Amino acid sequence: MLSYLKPSQVISIFLFLFIILFSFASLAISQDTETIEEIIADSVNIFIPTTATDVVAVDHVYDCGEAVDVSWTLSTDDEKIGEYKILRAGEGSPDFVQVGVVLPGNFSFIDKSVESGQSYIYKIAAVYNGNAVESEPSNIVIPDTEPVNWNLLNLFLIGLLIAGAVIYLISHAKSGKKLFIRKIAGLEAIDEAIGRATEMGRPILFIPGINDMDDVQTIAGITLLGRVAKVVADYDIKINMPVARSLVMTTARETIREAYIGAGRPDAYSDDMVRYITDEQFGYVAAVDGIMVREKPATCFYLGAFFAESLILAETGNSIGAIQIAGTAMPAQLPFFVAACDYTLIGEELIAASDYLSGEPRQLGSLKGQDVGKLLAMIALIIGVLSITIADAWGVDFFVWLSDKMDAMFTIQN
Amino acid sequence: MSDIGLILSIGVIVVGLLWLTIRSLTGREVERRIIFLFIGISVAIPLLFNITVSEKATPIVKGIYDKVENLPSGSKILISFDYGPSMAPEVEPMSDAFLRHALAKGHKVFIMGLWATGQSLGAAAVDKIVKPEFPDKVDGVDYINIGYKAGNQGVLNVIITDFRKMYATDVNGVDLDSVEIFENIRSLKDMDLILCVGGGFPGIKEWVLFAADPGNIPLAGGSAAVATPLLYPYYPKQLIGLLGGIKGAAEYESEMKKNYPRFADMPTPGLNMMGPQTLAHMVVMAFIVIGNLSFFFAKRRKK
Amino acid sequence: MKRQVPVLITFIVGTVLILSVFFPPAERLGEDFSIFFDIIAVFAFFLGGGNLLRIHFGKVYQKREDWGFSIVTLCGFAIMMMAGLFKLWNPGGIAADVAAPGSLFQLMYDWIFNPLGASMYSLLAFYVASASYRAFRAKNIDATILLIAAFVILLGRTPLGMYVTSWVPESFSILQIPNLAIWIMVSPNLAGQRAIMIGIALGVVSMSLRLILGVERTYLGVDNE
Numbered sequence A: 001m002l003s004y005l006k007p008s009q010v011i012s013i014f015l016f017l018f019i020i021l022f023s024f025a026s027l028a029i030s031q032d033t034e035t036i037e038e039i040i041a042d043s044v045n046i047f048i049p050t051t052a053t054d055v056v057a058v059d060h061v062y063d064c065g066e067a068v069d070v071s072w073t074l075s076t077d078d079e080k081i082g083e084y085k086i087l088r089a090g091e092g093s094p095d096f097v098q099v100g101v102v103l104p105g106n107f108s109f110i111d112k113s114v115e116s117g118q119s120y121i122y123k124i125a126a127v128y129n130g131n132a133v134e135s136e137p138s139n140i141v142i143p144d145t146e147p148v149n150w151n152l153l154n155l156f157l158i159g160l161l162i163a164g165a166v167i168y169l170i171s172h173a174k175s176g177k178k179l180f181i182r183k184i185a186g187l188e189a190i191d192e193a194i195g196r197a198t199e200m201g202r203p204i205l206f207i208p209g210i211n212d213m214d215d216v217q218t219i220a221g222i223t224l225l226g227r228v229a230k231v232v233a234d235y236d237i238k239i240n241m242p243v244a245r246s247l248v249m250t251t252a253r254e255t256i257r258e259a260y261i262g263a264g265r266p267d268a269y270s271d272d273m274v275r276y277i278t279d280e281q282f283g284y285v286a287a288v289d290g291i292m293v294r295e296k297p298a299t300c301f302y303l304g305a306f307f308a309e310s311l312i313l314a315e316t317g318n319s320i321g322a323i324q325i326a327g328t329a330m331p332a333q334l335p336f337f338v339a340a341c342d343y344t345l346i347g348e349e350l351i352a353a354s355d356y357l358s359g360e361p362r363q364l365g366s367l368k369g370q371d372v373g374k375l376l377a378m379i380a381l382i383i384g385v386l387s388i389t390i391a392d393a394w395g396v397d398f399f400v401w402l403s404d405k406m407d408a409m410f411t412i413q414n
Numbered sequence B: 001m002s003d004i005g006l007i008l009s010i011g012v013i014v015v016g017l018l019w020l021t022i023r024s025l026t027g028r029e030v031e032r033r034i035i036f037l038f039i040g041i042s043v044a045i046p047l048l049f050n051i052t053v054s055e056k057a058t059p060i061v062k063g064i065y066d067k068v069e070n071l072p073s074g075s076k077i078l079i080s081f082d083y084g085p086s087m088a089p090e091v092e093p094m095s096d097a098f099l100r101h102a103l104a105k106g107h108k109v110f111i112m113g114l115w116a117t118g119q120s121l122g123a124a125a126v127d128k129i130v131k132p133e134f135p136d137k138v139d140g141v142d143y144i145n146i147g148y149k150a151g152n153q154g155v156l157n158v159i160i161t162d163f164r165k166m167y168a169t170d171v172n173g174v175d176l177d178s179v180e181i182f183e184n185i186r187s188l189k190d191m192d193l194i195l196c197v198g199g200g201f202p203g204i205k206e207w208v209l210f211a212a213d214p215g216n217i218p219l220a221g222g223s224a225a226v227a228t229p230l231l232y233p234y235y236p237k238q239l240i241g242l243l244g245g246i247k248g249a250a251e252y253e254s255e256m257k258k259n260y261p262r263f264a265d266m267p268t269p270g271l272n273m274m275g276p277q278t279l280a281h282m283v284v285m286a287f288i289v290i291g292n293l294s295f296f297f298a299k300r301r302k303k
Numbered sequence C: 001m002k003r004q005v006p007v008l009i010t011f012i013v014g015t016v017l018i019l020s021v022f023f024p025p026a027e028r029l030g031e032d033f034s035i036f037f038d039i040i041a042v043f044a045f046f047l048g049g050g051n052l053l054r055i056h057f058g059k060v061y062q063k064r065e066d067w068g069f070s071i072v073t074l075c076g077f078a079i080m081m082m083a084g085l086f087k088l089w090n091p092g093g094i095a096a097d098v099a100a101p102g103s104l105f106q107l108m109y110d111w112i113f114n115p116l117g118a119s120m121y122s123l124l125a126f127y128v129a130s131a132s133y134r135a136f137r138a139k140n141i142d143a144t145i146l147l148i149a150a151f152v153i154l155l156g157r158t159p160l161g162m163y164v165t166s167w168v169p170e171s172f173s174i175l176q177i178p179n180l181a182i183w184i185m186v187s188p189n190l191a192g193q194r195a196i197m198i199g200i201a202l203g204v205v206s207m208s209l210r211l212i213l214g215v216e217r218t219y220l221g222v223d224n225e
Helices: A007-045 A150-173 A185-200 A216-235 A246-262 A281-295 A309-319 A331-340 A348-358 A361-394 A397-409 B002-024 B032-048 B059-070 B088-104 B116-133 B153-159 B204-215 B225-234 B245-259 B274-302 C004-022 C024-061 C067-085 C104-135 C141-156 C159-165 C170-175 C177-186 C188-213
Strands: A053-059 A068-073 A083-090 A097-102 A108-111 A120-128 A131-134 A204-209 A239-243 A274-276 A299-305 A323-328 A343-346 B076-082 B108-113 B143-148 B193-198 B219-223 B242-244
Touching: A053 A120, A068 A120, A083 A108, A097 A108, A150 A361, A150 A397, A150 C004, A150 C188, A185 A204, A185 A216, A185 A299, A185 A323, A185 A343, A185 A348, A204 A216, A204 A281, A216 A239, A216 A246, A216 A299, A216 A323, A216 A348, A216 C188, A239 A246, A239 A281, A246 A274, A246 C024, A274 C024, A281 A309, A281 C104, A299 A309, A309 A323, A309 A331, A309 C104, A323 A331, A323 A348, A331 A343, A331 B225, A331 C104, A331 C188, A343 A348, A348 A361, A348 C188, A361 A397, A361 C188, B002 B032, B002 B274, B032 B274, B032 C104, B059 B088, B059 B193, B059 B219, B059 B242, B059 B245, B076 B088, B076 B116, B088 B108, B088 B116, B088 B193, B088 B219, B088 B245, B088 C104, B108 B116, B116 B143, B116 C104, B153 B204, B153 C024, B193 B204, B204 B219, B204 B225, B219 B225, B219 B245, B225 B242, B225 B245, B225 C177, B225 C188, B242 B245, B245 B274, B274 C104, B274 C141, B274 C159, C004 C024, C004 C188, C024 C067, C067 C104, C141 C159, C141 C177, C159 C177, C170 C177, C177 C188
Parallel strands: A204 A239, A204 A299, A239 A274, A299 A323, A323 A343, B076 B108, B076 B193, B108 B143, B193 B219, B219 B242
Antiparallel strands: A053 A068, A068 A108, A083 A097, A083 A120, A120 A131
C-alpha cells in the first residue's frame, strides 16, 4: 500500500504517528509521575513528629489562682511541625480538652482559664498535617491564691517613697514655714479675666472637660470652679456651665451653691447655672459652640480633660473675642489650647492650681512633695541614661550591672 | 472632561493663594472665612475627581499587620469600637481593615465597645463586612458582638478577671455560656490580641493602663490623628503598633491589597482620603507662609 | 456629717483600690467598687435627662429667647427615646437588639446622628488651618524652629514628602521628609511629652493623696480648712 504513496507522504504519516505515540507516552509517563508524587505525598503525610517532652505545669505566681504556667521541651522535629496544642484535663479525668495553641518554637503557655483550688494535668500535642502526637502528661497542679504580689515590690517602694514625701511635707507644712512656689501666669490671670466679664456685663463660661468625676482632671477643674464661683458670687456675674456628665452636674451645682452661701447670697444661686447637655462628645461641642455664639461670654474657662473638641471650643471662643484660660493634662490637646487661648495651664499646673490659689500650707506642702518625686525621676533618668550609654558603648561591667538593675527597678512584671 | 475640571479647580486654588500672597505683602491679614473656603475646596476637589495616592506601610503599621498575620489561625482577637459617628470617617477604615484581615486569616473575632456608640458601629461593621464578604462565618462561632457596657475603664477593671461579671449576653440577647466562641473564655487575658480603635476617652490609653499592662495581653490599635502623639510613648513596648490617623489606615489597606488577592477590589476609604489630606496639607502650608509674610511686612511698616 | 461621710467613703475606696494592686485577694473588692461606680453613673443618666427636660420645658413655657431651639431639642430627645425604648419599626420586635438593622433607632442613628457628628468633627480641619495660620509665626528663634518642624510634619504626613525627597540616598534616609517627620514625633516630641506626662503622673499621685486624706475638699463644695 505504501507503494501508492510518495516518499514525502510516507514520511509525513510516520511523523504524524510518531507525534501521536509520543504524546500518549508522555501523558502516560506524566500520569505515572503524578502517581509517584502522590505516593511521596502520602508517605510525607504519615510522617510522625517526635513529641514534646518534660511538660511541667506550675501555679502562676501572685494571682488569685487564675492561671497556670505550662512549659515543655520542644519536639526534635520542631521546625517541621505546624503547631503545638495545649491540652488539659481535671485530675483523674481521661478527657483532655484543648485550651490553647502556640506556633513552633514556643515552649511555654499561660493557661488563664483555670479555677482556683481545682487540680489539673496537661499534655502537649505536636501537630503535623492534622496528625497530633501527644506528650506524656505533666505533673498535677493546683492553682492557688497568693496573699501578696511580690512582683510589684518595686512599684510599691517607688509609690511609698513619693507618697511618703507628699504626706511628710503636708504634715511638715503645718509648722507654718513659708514655702516658695513659682508664679503661674494662667492662675494669676483668673481674677483679671473675671474682672473683664464684670466690666463688660457679659457672662462667664466654665467648661470642666468631658470626662466624669472619676478623672482627676475633672476634680481639678471643679476645685478651680470653687475659687471662680466665689469671685463670681461676690461680683454678681452670670456664670454658665454646660456639662457632659450628670455626676459632674450635681457636683458642680453643690460647689457653686456653697460658694454663693459663703458669699452670703444664697438667693442669687440658681440650679440653671449648671446644665446637662449630652454625654456625646460632638453633640456637646455643638451645643457649647451655639451657647458661645449666642451669648458671647466675656471669659471662657476650659479646665479639665479634653480631646478632639479642644480646638473647636477654643477657636470658637477666639472668634467671639473672649479672654480664654485653658488647662488640661491631655498632652495632645495642649498645643491647640496654646495656639488659641490667652493662658494655658500645662498638665500638672492644672492639678496644682487649687493648692496654689488656696495658699493653704498643707496643700502647698503636697506640691513640695510632688517636687521630691520629680527630683527622684530626674536622678533616675540621669543614672539610667548614663549607665545604659556607657554599658552599650564600652561594656564596663559595673554600668552593665547598673543598667540591668535600673531596668528591673522600673519594669512592672505581671 | 474631568481632567479639565481638575486642572481648573487646582488652578483656582493656586491663583487664589497667589492673590492672597500678594495681598499679604502689604501686611494685611487673611480673614478666617477665606481660610475655611480654601480648605473646603482643597478637601472637596480630590473627592470629586477621585484622586488617590499610593502608600507604603511604615514599621509602626507593619507591626500590627504582621502580628495578625503570624498568629495561628483560630486565634482570639478582640476589636473594641471606642469611637462615635463623629470620628468614624477617620477611624472606621481602621476597624474595617482589622475586621477583614482577622476574618480572612481565620481568627475568632470578638467585638465590643467602651463607647455607647461603639455598639451600633460594631453591628454596622458586621452587616457591612462580615455578612456580605464572609458568608461562611457564623455568628457565635467565628465572631460575636458583645456590645457596650457603661463604666469606661471600670469595665476593663472587671472583664480583665471575668467577662461574665459584666456581660451576660451578646447584643442579640444570646447567653454567652451557650455560644461556642465563648467556650474556654473567661477574661480578657484569654485573648491573643486586642485591637482598640478610638481617639478619645476611654480609648487606647485606657486599654494599655487597665488591660494590656496588668493582664500582659498583646495590644495594638488605631487612633484619630489628633490623639496619636499621646500614644507614641507606649510604642513599641506596650503597643505592638499604631495606625495614626487616616494615613495609618491607608498604609494598612495598601498592605492588605498587596498580600491578599481577594482584597484587590475591596473598598479603600483610607487610601481614597489621602488625596484630600495631601492637598489640604499643602494649602495649610501655603497659609502659614502667607501668615508669615503679612507678619513681616506689617512689622516693617510699623518700623 | 454631710462633709465627713463623702471624705470617709473616698478614704476607704481609695485605700482599697491601692491595696488591690499589691494584694491579689483584694482584687475582687477593687472590681466591686468599680461596679458600684458604674451603677451610680447609670442612675445619674436620669438626673441628666431630667435636668435637660426641665430646663428646655421651662424655656418653651416662658417663651424665653431662642425657645424654638428648645422645641427641636425636646422633639429629638423624645423621638430617639421612644424609638429606643419601644423598639419602633424593629423587624425583630420588642425582644430584638435595639440597634437591629431597619429599626427606627438604627435608621435615625445612621442617617441623622452619624452625619451630624461627622460634620462637627470635620470642623477640626478648618480650625486647624486657621489656628496654624495664626500660631506659626517666626517671631523669634523658638517659634521659627516650631514653624520648620510643622512644615516637616505636614509634608511628612502626605505621600508628597516622599516624592520631594526620594532622591536622597538610602544612607541618608533620615533626611527624607517622612522619616524626618517620624523622628520629630518619636524623639524631640516624645521627650517633651514624656516630661509632661511624668509631671502629670506625679500631680495625680499628689492630688489623689490629698483627696484620700481629705486635705482637698473644694470639690465637695467645702472650703479647705
